[in-house]
Amino acid sequence: MDMVFDTVSIVKAGQFLGAGISIGFGAIGAAFGEGLVGGFANCSIGRRIGMASPYTRTMLIGQAVAETSGIFALMVSVLLVFGDFSANGVCAWTATLSAGICMGLGALGSGVGAGYPALEAIWGAARQPAVGGQMTTTMLIGQAVCQTPAIFSLVIAFMLMFRNCVGLDVWPYGASLLGAGIAMGFGAIGSGWGGGQAGGAACEGAARQPHLRGPLTTLMLVGQAVAQTPAIFALLVAIMLISIGPTEGTILTSAAVLGAGISVGFGAIGSGMGNGITAEGACNAISRESSTTKDMLTFMLVGQAVGQTPVIFSLVVALMLMFITFNIPATLVGFCALLAAGISMGLGAIGSGWGNGATGAAACKAVAMEPTQRPVILTLMLVGQAVAQTPAIFALLVAFILMFGNYTGPVTLPAAMALLAAGISMGFGAIGPGIGNGITAAAACEAVGNRPEERGLYMRTMLVAQAVAQSTAIYALVIAFVLIFVV
Amino acid sequence: MESIGVVPRWIFDLAGFHIVLNKETLIMTWIVMAFWILFALLATKQTRLIPNPLQSTAELLIGTWDDLVTDSLGLSDRRYFSFIMTIFLLFWVSNLIGIIPFLSEPTSDINTTLSLGVLGFIVSHYSGIKFKGLKQYLKEYCEPIFFMMPLNLIGELSKVVSISFRLFGNIMGGSIIILVVTYLVYSLVLPPFLYGFFGLFVGTIQAFVFTMLSLVYISVQIR
Numbered sequence: 001m002d003m004v005f006d007t008v009s010i011v012k013a014g015q016f017l018g019a020g021i022s023i024g025f026g027a028i029g030a031a032f033g034e035g036l037v038g039g040f041a042n043c044s045i046g047r048r049i050g051m052a053s054p055y056t057r058t059m060l061i062g063q064a065v066a067e068t069s070g071i072f073a074l075m076v077s078v079l080l081v082f083g084d085f086s087a088n089g090v091c092a093w094t095a096t097l098s099a100g101i102c103m104g105l106g107a108l109g110s111g112v113g114a115g116y117p118a119l120e121a122i123w124g125a126a127r128q129p130a131v132g133g134q135m136t137t138t139m140l141i142g143q144a145v146c147q148t149p150a151i152f153s154l155v156i157a158f159m160l161m162f163r164n165c166v167g168l169d170v171w172p173y174g175a176s177l178l179g180a181g182i183a184m185g186f187g188a189i190g191s192g193w194g195g196g197q198a199g200g201a202a203c204e205g206a207a208r209q210p211h212l213r214g215p216l217t218t219l220m221l222v223g224q225a226v227a228q229t230p231a232i233f234a235l236l237v238a239i240m241l242i243s244i245g246p247t248e249g250t251i252l253t254s255a256a257v258l259g260a261g262i263s264v265g266f267g268a269i270g271s272g273m274g275n276g277i278t279a280e281g282a283c284n285a286i287s288r289e290s291s292t293t294k295d296m297l298t299f300m301l302v303g304q305a306v307g308q309t310p311v312i313f314s315l316v317v318a319l320m321l322m323f324i325t326f327n328i329p330a331t332l333v334g335f336c337a338l339l340a341a342g343i344s345m346g347l348g349a350i351g352s353g354w355g356n357g358a359t360g361a362a363a364c365k366a367v368a369m370e371p372t373q374r375p376v377i378l379t380l381m382l383v384g385q386a387v388a389q390t391p392a393i394f395a396l397l398v399a400f401i402l403m404f405g406n407y408t409g410p411v412t413l414p415a416a417m418a419l420l421a422a423g424i425s426m427g428f429g430a431i432g433p434g435i436g437n438g439i440t441a442a443a444a445c446e447a448v449g450n451r452p453e454e455r456g457l458y459m460r461t462m463l464v465a466q467a468v469a470q471s472t473a474i475y476a477l478v479i480a481f482v483l484i485f486v487v
Numbered sequence: 488m489e490s491i492g493v494v495p496r497w498i499f500d501l502a503g504f505h506i507v508l509n510k511e512t513l514i515m516t517w518i519v520m521a522f523w524i525l526f527a528l529l530a531t532k533q534t535r536l537i538p539n540p541l542q543s544t545a546e547l548l549i550g551t552w553d554d555l556v557t558d559s560l561g562l563s564d565r566r567y568f569s570f571i572m573t574i575f576l577l578f579w580v581s582n583l584i585g586i587i588p589f590l591s592e593p594t595s596d597i598n599t600t601l602s603l604g605v606l607g608f609i610v611s612h613y614s615g616i617k618f619k620g621l622k623q624y625l626k627e628y629c630e631p632i633f634f635m636m637p638l639n640l641i642g643e644l645s646k647v648v649s650i651s652f653r654l655f656g657n658i659m660g661g662s663i664i665i666l667v668v669t670y671l672v673y674s675l676v677l678p679p680f681l682y683g684f685f686g687l688f689v690g691t692i693q694a695f696v697f698t699m700l701s702l703v704y705i706s707v708q709i710r
Contacts, residue, residue: 152664155664155667155668155671158671159667159671221688222692225688225689225692226692226696229653229656229657232656232657232660232661232664233656233660235660235663235664236656236659236660236663239663239667298555298699301692301695301696301699302699302700302703305649305650305653305696305699305700308649308653309645309646309649312648312649312652312653312656313645313648313649315652315656316648316652375561375710378703379707379710382703382707386639386642389642389645390638393638393641393642393645397641
């Protein structure tokens, strides 16, 4: 039997793929989060047998909120299975596929994240039965805010599905829509997950110190709002790709819009997680040492802001890819160069964002332990974060070289794959060193909190250890350079 | 929806230069400045021991920021205080102005945030040279080892990029979300809450973050 490739069947194929991806990935997060809540609810009931029914009630409320993101994914999935979007033109196949990617991945982070406030609320009620009823409010606020990235994804998924693109070509406009889906889908993971952890820490703190519930809620909300910045950047790029995406252009234009989506989407994962972890650390810190409540907000914001630098690099690379006309031949080599630039920056930002967040969290805790050492801890945090930023800067460097390189050589498959491999090498290669450097710096900050008089020693040890951990990023950089310039 | 990405401009030639001005940004920035000048005049018209509401608002703002600046820099310097306070007041109202119909945020233009980011960069490095001396200032670029210099340099420059793009991205993203959702729900129910969250809450936080970072960059240079 012959296969038919008319608009209706191509769009249907896109819809079905999108539907599978949407509910497949979307089911991961919500179920994970709900499982966590259920587990802790059972532990709590084990601790206080008589309280089984209130804990079960809180568990069910918490799980219902965590379920929301899964329901969004189901909704998009059902629309894609039963709807017919072929009236929107042939581009609708990438539009519907990318709506599935956007919603499925976008629901992942928020689903897991919404679990943390609920589990801490139940666990906290078991630890401190007197506060039981009040925990539910803090829990619901924390969950609602970490659900925001999933709502962003839902908005983008709807925009993609119902976008009328009659008469537009799949290349480049369809590619632009795919880029939008990747940007928002991946971009929502970190902010949702990290925001949930911050909410969890606030609930835990409110159980330890019920009188600090007000300041904890404020700190949590501010921390979560800042942790949402990476998702907002992803949303910004996604909407730009949908509403002012290129309607005509060469193969290069397609590569550029895809690269832009990958860059900001992946780049947002690390910074979103990192910002959330920092907010978690700050909430933990004030619930241990309430006298530092006043300074903690400022300290947390500085730590978070540095942790956002990698996603801002990604945003800049994405904006450059979208708005600059590159002086590159429109061949497979040029296509791979621009795509690789996006991959390098997007993946390269994950580790540094995450690591910087861990450092910020440890610094917040150290300030709570040793409030008099605030300036020392701030310096140590900033130095440690600056070194942990280096892998992201390497990735930025490689992305720039790929975007503004001179590709006059013969167009061969190996030449194209070498450029793509350079992006992959630097992108993945930067993840580990970024996280590792961040953890080293985090330990140094905590050490100052324990024994401040040895701070010179910590700084030296930290820098030596980071230099060693950095070496793998340098290997990746060297291979990327060899692939670009030599091969 | 069609208004995304459209920037109203004034374009003219003056003394041999081709000048492009972003009309909306300029007008909105002047509105913000006019607001604060008016506020300052009204608040200080009759200063009394028992303050009227305007005067106490002004005292609260100034007191809070005076404490923050003195605390971060470790010294009381009115020049740094007025610089930092000005940034905050300008960006705070700039971020909030979008909740008034027909007005838009000047901070959703990258030129506004980038110029203030560059200004903060210049002030912090000038203070670094002034407080530590040129030799010590340059020496710090070679820490921990001398060949880290290029990375330290990029690291410093990336601060300008990150501080200005953070504010721009948040405000621009917020206003676009409001626009898109308003369009999707036919202006029903949701927009006021979105204005509350993105306009008031995120706007205030981001103005604070920008100002605090400028302050921290200065304090890292002079300590």
